Amino acid sequence: MTTLVTGGNGWLPSHVVRRLARRGELVVSFDLMEPDELLREMLGDAVARVVFERGDVTDRAALAEAAARHSVTNIVHASAITPRFDREQREPARIIEVNLGGTVNALEVARTLPEFRRFVQISSGAVFGETPGVAVLDETAPANSMNLYGITKLAGERVALRYAALFGLDVVAVRPSNVYGPMERPTPGYAGATQLREMLRVYAAGQPILVNTLDGPYLDWTFAEDVAEGVERAWAIDALPHRLYLLSGERQFSIGDVLRLWSELLPDLQYRLVPETEANVAFVDEPRGPRPSSARARTDLGWQAATPPEIGMRAYLDWIIRHGPQ
Numbered sequence: 001m002t003t004l005v006t007g008g009n010g011w012l013p014s015h016v017v018r019r020l021a022r023r024g025e026l027v028v029s030f031d032l033m034e035p036d037e038l039l040r041e042m043l044g045d046a047v048a049r050v051v052f053e054r055g056d057v058t059d060r061a062a063l064a065e066a067a068a069r070h071s072v073t074n075i076v077h078a079s080a081i082t083p084r085f086d087r088e089q090r091e092p093a094r095i096i097e098v099n100l101g102g103t104v105n106a107l108e109v110a111r112t113l114p115e116f117r118r119f120v121q122i123s124s125g126a127v128f129g130e131t132p133g134v135a136v137l138d139e140t141a142p143a144n145s146m147n148l149y150g151i152t153k154l155a156g157e158r159v160a161l162r163y164a165a166l167f168g169l170d171v172v173a174v175r176p177s178n179v180y181g182p183m184e185r186p187t188p189g190y191a192g193a194t195q196l197r198e199m200l201r202v203y204a205a206g207q208p209i210l211v212n213t214l215d216g217p218y219l220d221w222t223f224a225e226d227v228a229e230g231v232e233r234a235w236a237i238d239a240l241p242h243r244l245y246l247l248s249g250e251r252q253f254s255i256g257d258v259l260r261l262w263s264e265l266l267p268d269l270q271y272r273l274v275p276e277t278e279a280n281v282a283f284v285d286e287p288r289g290p291r292p293s294s295a296r297a298r299t300d301l302g303w304q305a306a307t308p309p310e311i312g313m314r315a316y317l318d319w320i321i322r323h324g325p326q
Helices: 011-022 037-049 060-069 085-090 092-110 148-167 195-204 224-236 255-265 295-301 309-323
Strands: 002-006 026-031 050-054 074-077 118-122 171-176 209-211 244-247 271-273
Touching: 002 011, 002 060, 011 026, 011 037, 011 074, 011 224, 026 060, 037 050, 060 092, 074 092, 074 224, 085 092, 092 118, 092 148, 118 148, 118 224, 148 171, 171 224, 195 209, 195 255, 195 309, 209 255, 224 244, 224 295, 244 295, 255 271, 255 309
Parallel strands: 002 026, 002 074, 026 050, 074 118, 118 171, 171 244, 209 271
Antiparallel strands: none
């Protein structure tokens, strides 16, 4: 079999590419970004089973040609723009074209391929948005995102599932939660940074991290390699009883939880609670939200986020120390 991963040179997708290649799959990484030394180092020996194709998911003809030439039998569709507010204002049409139009293109290509097996749509926990009155965040919770990223991810997910019904495609969608881990860096679709990387930029500059709260936002930080394993299982397991899975570590971490753990792992790291006007990394002090649940993934995929926070954060911090916070 051959699997094509759109956006495969990016942060989370590169972990998926490595997992599939390590199990013997030939993987075609279709991406606007050329592979660099960071990616090749991360892939290690698995790079021998990866073919890099430079292309844009908005170019259906190029995507179809690459898929046909490599006799692709599976597609993991991960390509997307993850914009901050300023990019959302500057490029709304481009975001919709890539995130939703790219999904349609990948689905159209999939249904032309002989012996096609499965289409895995990488959606996002961002589809939920604000969920007042919801106690548990799972696949049945309402999706209320109001930004273009969450809206297009939800639309792409639903379009993919509709294609499954219309054309008999085997489609599985996964919603990763708040991911952390090695390979978080700027790409054509990702120019921002998680709250974690923003704080580590301050640390890398040799300054104390000054924050205005040690409470919210409470986020379910989940190690990238664990999330990639969940994607791999959604790709691998036949005859799944559901078509949508939330991939979350389930535990919610405050800013204080993260900083206390980091200070144990990095004895020279310093942080202080200060007024918002003095913070070098400011946060919105939000209450704890609904409890994320990956019960369906545990039951159907046999998956749960298995990496303890101290192990995952150690790997993330080591990568940041070696390569800088990008």
